[in-house]
Amino acid sequence: MTMQLARFDTDTAKDETLTFQQTARTRRSFRGFLDKAVPDELIREVLKDAQCAPSNCNTQPWDVHIVRGQKLKELSQRLHEKNDAGEFTSDFSFDMGAFYGPYGERKNAQGKAYYEAMNVMRGDKEGRQRAAALNLSFFNAPQAVFLFMPVFGDSVRTAGDIGMYGQTFLLSLASRGLGGIPQTSLGFHAGTIREALGISDDLKMLFGISFGYPDEHAPGNRMHMDRVSLSDSVTFHS
Numbered sequence: 001m002t003m004q005l006a007r008f009d010t011d012t013a014k015d016e017t018l019t020f021q022q023t024a025r026t027r028r029s030f031r032g033f034l035d036k037a038v039p040d041e042l043i044r045e046v047l048k049d050a051q052c053a054p055s056n057c058n059t060q061p062w063d064v065h066i067v068r069g070q071k072l073k074e075l076s077q078r079l080h081e082k083n084d085a086g087e088f089t090s091d092f093s094f095d096m097g098a099f100y101g102p103y104g105e106r107k108n109a110q111g112k113a114y115y116e117a118m119n120v121m122r123g124d125k126e127g128r129q130r131a132a133a134l135n136l137s138f139f140n141a142p143q144a145v146f147l148f149m150p151v152f153g154d155s156v157r158t159a160g161d162i163g164m165y166g167q168t169f170l171l172s173l174a175s176r177g178l179g180g181i182p183q184t185s186l187g188f189h190a191g192t193i194r195e196a197l198g199i200s201d202d203l204k205m206l207f208g209i210s211f212g213y214p215d216e217h218a219p220g221n222r223m224h225m226d227r228v229s230l231s232d233s234v235t236f237h238s
Contacts, residue, residue, distance in 0.1 A: 003035060006105075006200060007119035012073070014119060017175040017176055018175045019175070019207075020175075022149075022175075023171050023174050024113075024171065026174060027170060027171060028172075028175035028179070028224065028225075029180075029182070030139070030179035030180065030181055030182040030214040030215075030219020030220075030221055031114070031134065031139045031181060031216075031219075031220025031221055032139050032140060032214065032215040032219065032221045033139055033140050033179070033211075033212040033213060033214060033215055033218070034140075034212065034213040034214070034215045034218045035140065035142060036142065036212065036213045037068065037069075037142040037143065037212070038142070038143060038178060038210040038211070038212055038213070040164070042176065042178075043066065045172070045176070045179075046169060046172040046173055046176070047064070047101075047169075049168055050064075050165050050166075050168045050169040051158060051165045052168065052174060053161070053165040053168040054161075054164055055161040055164070055167075055176065056160070056161055056167075059158075059161065060161075061149050061150055061158050061161050061162070062147055062148075062149065062161070062162055062165045063147075063148040063149065063186075063199075063203050064145060064146075064147060064148075064165075065145065065146045065148065065152075065197055065199070066143060066144075066145050067143065067144050067145075067146065067197065068142055068143035068144075069142075069216070072138065072142070072143065074196070074214040075193065075196050075197075076136055076137050076138060078192060078196055079136040079186075079189050079192060079193075080133065080136050080137075080196075082189055082192050083084055083133065083136055083189070085187075085193075088188045088189065089188075089189055089190055089191025089192055090141040090187055090190055090191075091187065091190040091191075091204035091205055091206070092155075092159075092187060092204070092206060092237065093185070094184065094188075102206035102228075102232075103146075107140075109225075110225055112219065113223040113225065114131070114223055115128060116223075117129075117219050117221075117222040118131045118219050118220060118224040119219065124173050132185070134187075134220070135183050135185040135186065136189075138210040139181065139210050139218075139220065140215070140218075141210035141211055141212040142212050143148060143210075143211060143212060144186075144208050144209060144210045144211065145169065145208060145209045145211065146186070146193060146197070146205060147165065147166060147205065147207060147208065147209070148161050148194075148199060148203040148204065148205050149161070149162050149203065149204055149205075150202060150203060151202070151204055153207060155204070158168070159211070160204055160205075162206050163206075166182055166207065166209060170182065170209065173211055177213075178212065178214075179211060179212070179213070179214035180209045180210065180211035181209065181210055181211075182207050182209050182211075183208050183209065183210060184206070184207045186205075186207060186208035187205055187206055187207050187208075188194045190204065193205060193208070217236060
């Protein structure tokens with residue numbers, strides 16, 4: 001196999017994007033979008049950026065599906081039906097109760113902030129269910145991207161690759177004034193999504209990303225979560 005230096009596509013739209021520092025430090029998860037589709041050419045620019053994400057041995061294991069329009073509406077209805085029936089088809093295990101110590105505290109703080117932003121009281125079980133179910137309506141985003149992956153060994157390295165692709169996708173959105181939210185909750189219905197999109201059972205889904213033009217007035221966008229200080233998460237060795 002002949003190795004060549006990477007060449008970058010210069011045939012791209014000349015749009016104004018934020019600096020990297022602005023992009024990284026202003027990116028946030030949006031939980032409410034305008035009913036305004038992102039143009040195809042802009043989506044392609046974001047995808048070109050995401051395609052440059054690193055991966056183990058350059059395997060580039062992402063299998064990416066953009067869903068929008070009537071197909072997204074039909075998928076949302078199907079997901080709500082499965083969720084209401086308690087039918088879940090996850091590819092990977094997930095346990096909200098597994099988070100311990102400061103990780104659990106941060107998780108709880110995020111949940112509290114979200115429900116307060118949605119004006120849902122602590123004892124309002126039905127209100128909490130409705131707020132959580134907004135995930136299955138893609139927070140009104142006109143489009144969503146689903147990231148599928150092949151299985152190699154325990155899938156940990158491949159999942160890491162998918163995470164790096166997803167982060168690059170999210171940063172590209174932010175740099176262009178768009179917003180997105182990675183949703184592991186969509187992974188609870190991986191089998192349903194795979195069937196609806198006609199995707200092989202050999203490909204597994206870790207998460208999806210709803211994205212679009214953020215609705216700054218949406219209740220779910222009222223919350224702003226802080227980050228811990230560097231001293232809490234970084235240790236220098238020399």
